[in-house]
Amino acid sequence: MPKQSSPRKGQFGSSARMRDVAKRAGVSTMTVSRALNEPSKVSDEMRERVLSVVKEIGYLPNHLASSLSSNRSTTIGLIVPSIDNSIYTQTVKGLSSVIRQSGFQLMIAESGYDPNEEEELITAFLTHRVSGLVLHSTEHTPQAIAKIRKSGVPVVENGNIPEKPLDMVVSYSNFDAAYAMTMHLGRLGYKHIAFASLYSVHNDRSQDRLKGYQAALVQLGLKQDPRLVIETSRGLAAGAEVVARVIHSVPEVDALFCAGDVLAVGALFECQKRGWSVPDRIAIASFDDVDLLRHVAPSVTTLRLPRYDIGERSARMLLSRIMDGAEHLRGSVVDLKFEVIQRESA
Amino acid sequence: MPKQSSPRKGQFGSSARMRDVAKRAGVSTMTVSRALNEPSKVSDEMRERVLSVVKEIGYLPNHLASSLSSNRSTTIGLIVPSIDNSIYTQTVKGLSSVIRQSGFQLMIAESGYDPNEEEELITAFLTHRVSGLVLHSTEHTPQAIAKIRKSGVPVVENGNIPEKPLDMVVSYSNFDAAYAMTMHLGRLGYKHIAFASLYSVHNDRSQDRLKGYQAALVQLGLKQDPRLVIETSRGLAAGAEVVARVIHSVPEVDALFCAGDVLAVGALFECQKRGWSVPDRIAIASFDDVDLLRHVAPSVTTLRLPRYDIGERSARMLLSRIMDGAEHLRGSVVDLKFEVIQRESA
DNA sequence: TTGTACGCGTTATCAA
DNA sequence: TTGATAACGCGTACAA
Secondary structure, eight states, X not given: OOOXXXXXXXXXXXXXXXXXXXXXXXXXXXXXXXXXXXXXXSOHHHHHHHHHHHHHHTOOOOHHHHHHHHTOXXXXXXXXXXXXXXXXXXXXXXXHHHHHHTTOEEXXXXXXXXXXXHHHHHHHHHHTTOSEEEESOOOOOHHHHHHHHHHTOOEEEOSSOOXXXXXXXXXXXXHHHHHHHHHHHHHTTOOSEEEEEEOOTTOHHHHHHHHHHHHHHHHHTOOOOGGGEEEEOSSHHHHHHHHHHHHHXXXXXXEEEEESTTHHHHHHHHHHHXXXXXXXXXXXXXXXXXXXXXXXXXXXXXXXXXXXXXXHHHHHHHHHHHHHOOGGGTTOEEEOOOEEEOOSOO | OOOOOOOOOOXXXXXXXXXXXXXXXXXXXXXXXXXXXXXXXXXXXXXXXXXXXXXXXXXXXXXXXXXXXXXXXXXXXXXXXXXXXXXXXXXXXXXXXXXXXXXXXXXEEEOTTOHHHHHHHHHHHHHTTOSEEEESOOOOOHHHHHHHHHHXXXXXXXXXXXXXXXXXXXXXXXHHHHHHHHHHHHHTTOSSEEEEEEOOTTOHHHHHHHHHHHHHHHHHTOOOOGGGEEEEOSSHHHXXXXXXXXXXXXXXXXXXXXXXXXXXXXXXXXXXXXXXXXXXXXXEEOSSOOHHHHHSSSOOBEEEOOHXXXXXXXXXXXXXXXXXXXXXXXXXXXXXXXXXXXXSXX
């Protein structure tokens, strides 16, 4: 007497299996598998018969099983510092678009700017056997690095150009961008250029922006005044506060470079509230080209960063590695260009 | 002679398996499995021995295998109309936060406001055997609905309160919100209230906002003028254009309710450019309480919607269904409150 | 408390 | 071009 397989618990409804399709079509599961995944390797008649049964019973392949068996997955893990940050969304959109077109799925999580949380997320993604990782941060715990290395999954870092890349990098250089904007201000004749950016703890992007600013000051022959450097949090209110603080400590300040989020807009609003002319009393420059900057009056000088392209390119490189085994891409660093957009505020 | 198992291809490095841990610890794989998943069911000594080996060889469990075997997955699928829309990010953050704490992972994709694309994404998520779905849209193809029903996975819709919920709903009511704001404007004495919103094709949120606006006009005894209703795209420029259009066709307009994105800010900027006083010449109201609205001058009257709460609550309900089998939640509709925030613009 | 046997749904391999 | 068989790595069920 054949063993009766007792039904097993579980949260899924008992969906149709490949075996059910095979039985109904009078073929083996391998033929079903081929009809679905390598249609050309199956005769027209077979393919038709199989596909009609698939449709008829509403069969949905089980990706978990297929990934386990083939040792290939179609998921990619993405870790951003914070999901509610409009800065990243363009990059996510670029990634998402390319990845979807190739039939992959994106698993997204946020690290909250915490390398330890990032490590946990990387671990979680690896247990899910993602076939690639995209990391916005370029600062990682040694354990995270070790786990990634051991796993062998390809990685793209794309928030900055790190000194020691983990693997592939697609980004612009925060150092170069901040340097370029500071030089722009210097060339316009501003002598007391303040620099505001987001807290730089575990944020190498902020750190590099500060270094770029400082390098430009040296190049411009301007003296470095620590009172002109301010770290703050995100948001319009923070931008307003920056103005108040810097004016108070250094009244002769004549330019303010807000290297993060919408600080520049907050700063501009505060200046307007105080009745200060921008850029006559004080010039203002920003970092990312968010739509808003173009529409305020005066419009704000800023940097155009290739956010969407970074996402697209990251995805393409990752997929090349995953699907075509493009090993020559291992370790490549793509430094995408940015642009200074001069407007009315500086 | 025992069969030599030939190595199989695949993209993953040959990571350690549970069997390797078991061998090295001198126990069975079941003990390893229990030590990791149900530590209390294993003696202290065993647990210690197993965990030390796990650490030693850097073993990472294979979630694909465990999900397949247990018929339970730890992924949840989320479909938003567009990733680069700041409106959703708060909801995503709420979802993400709860989901992560429970050890689940979020798969995110964007439908581009297209029900057919949504259907494809739902199908893809089901093949990945997600254990729950979160859908922002409440408009779905019949096939999508059928597939979801058949799969048996719990679903939360959270962009609107639909007439015929698929399963659970956590949202505010777009109808009620638009109604409330229009009533607010009416009570302030405005007689010619224009209504601008985003294109309503495949966007039931926009459609319901319009209906809410119209219902309020009826209640207020104001006549409906089709020239006062404008559909447009997202962005500040669109908001500016709305002002130009409505003023041209209905010069006596005295209030403008911008029910979407940052239209209200674009409209405000345009009014300022034209030297029109807000709210004296024309009042302006917005829909979502984005930070910006509080910081412009005049500050903009708007609705505070429970975006983050929606995400949190959705996640909690979904997880209750998945982990605790809380079947009593099936079909529940949670209508979260919103608030009219009166500021200077209306 | 621990272990044995088997199955989860699919694909790789090799034979027909 | 198709099929039979044995994995893939783990958890369930049950026995010890």
